[in-house]
Amino acid sequence: MASLNYARYGKDNIRVYKVQRNPDNTQDVTEMTVCTLLEGDIAESWTKSDNKNIVATDTQKQTVYVTAKLHPVNPPELFASILADHFLTQYNHIHVAHITVTVHKWTRMQVDGKPHPHSFLRDGEEKRVVEAVGRRNQGISIRSSIKGLLVLKSTGSQFWGFHRDEYTRLPEVWDRILSTEVEAGWNWRRFSGLDEVKKEVAAFEPAAEAAKKITLETFAKENSPSVQNTMYLMAEQILAAVPRVEDVEYSLPNKHYFEVDMSWFKGLKNTGEDAEVYAPQSDPNGLIQCTVSRKGASPKL
Numbered sequence: 692m693a694s695l696n697y698a699r700y701g702k703d704n705i706r707v708y709k710v711q712r713n714p715d716n717t718q719d720v721t722e723m724t725v726c727t728l729l730e731g732d733i734a735e736s737w738t739k740s741d742n743k744n745i746v747a748t749d750t751q752k753q754t755v756y757v758t759a760k761l762h763p764v765n766p767p768e769l770f771a772s773i774l775a776d777h778f779l780t781q782y783n784h785i786h787v788a789h790i791t792v793t794v795h796k797w798t799r800m801q802v803d804g805k806p807h808p809h810s811f812l813r814d815g816e817e818k819r820v821v822e823a824v825g826r827r828n829q830g831i832s833i834r835s836s837i838k839g840l841l842v843l844k845s846t847g848s849q850f851w852g853f854h855r856d857e858y859t860r861l862p863e864v865w866d867r868i869l870s871t872e873v874e875a876g877w878n879w880r881r882f883s884g885l886d887e888v889k890k891e892v893a894a895f896e897p898a899a900e901a902a903k904k905i906t907l908e909t910f911a912k913e914n915s916p917s918v919q920n921t922m923y924l925m926a927e928q929i930l931a932a933v934p935r936v937e938d939v940e941y942s943l944p945n946k947h948y949f950e951v952d953m954s955w956f957k958g959l960k961n962t963g964e965d966a967e968v969y970a971p972q973s974d975p976n977g978l979i980q981c982t983v984s985r986k987g988a989s990p991k992l
């Protein structure tokens with residue numbers, strides 16, 4: 692006999708845009724993609740063809756639009772929590788609501804040396820992604836993150852002293868290119884409910900700014916001995932900067948740039964210290980990940 696072990700369902704890729712018209716004639720815009728996934732007493736839709744407890748995914752989408760109209764959409768941690776709380780409050784048979792909000796970049800244009808009141812540009816594919824999980828009687832868990840922040844440094848990175856055996860071909864290097872697309876996430880200590888999220892609302896934006904600043908400054912300033920060490924330094928500083936954050940996760944692809952040996956062409960020197968032209972590699976890439984918690988927290992291994 693089969694049994695349904697786990698089920699959730701909802702609407703993904705709900706695109707929403709909201710404009711805020713300010714009294715000074717400027718406007719602010721927010722564009723998001725939202726995913727809602729619900730758990731609860733819903734199994735009979737799968738096992739008995741009984742849909743009476745199914746809040747249609749279309750209803751979930753309409754709820755996102757209405758909530759965006761009636762409530763603030765910023766910071767995304769608040770908007771995601773309002774949605775999670777709504778699904779639990781509105782539907783007794785829904786026990787868990789997973790809400791993911793991805794915020795797309797619209798940066799205000801500078802025109803004639805001044806911030807333009809209502810024109811924006813996409814100056815990078817970096818996203819802010821927030822996942823809020825509301826569980827009935829267990830509060831709201833929030834994970835905030837930045838994704839898609841593409842960075843490169845042309846020197847100030849090394850990789851040597853690594854394990855060598857008969858499978859090793861990689862030479863040690865004391866000067867290399869380092870490039871990665873940053874995914875950095877931070878988990879907040881659980882909130883007792885929407886009221887506590889509202890009470891702490893001022894913490895979310897500065898945390899995202901601090902995470903980005905720490906990531907960029909550490910990347911630029913450290914003479915990196917490895918992606919591993921660099922990401923650990925970043926995570927440590929985010930923990931120090933944001934007291935309510937319990938752990939920080941990094942996932943960094945190591946995007947390789949290979950030297951091109953041109954000695955076959957009239958003895959051209961383009962390796963080691965003479966390297967100027969490189970071949971960027973799309974794949975494979977290294978992938979280095981970690982979770983850094985406060986001392987005393989039990990390891991997630």
Ligand SMILES: O=c1[nH]c(=O)c2[nH]c(=O)[nH]c2[nH]1
Pocket residue numbers: 850861916917918919945977979
């Ligand atoms: O920073 C690095 N960490 C590694 O684990 C690794 N492995 C590798 O081939 N290059 C690198 N670079």
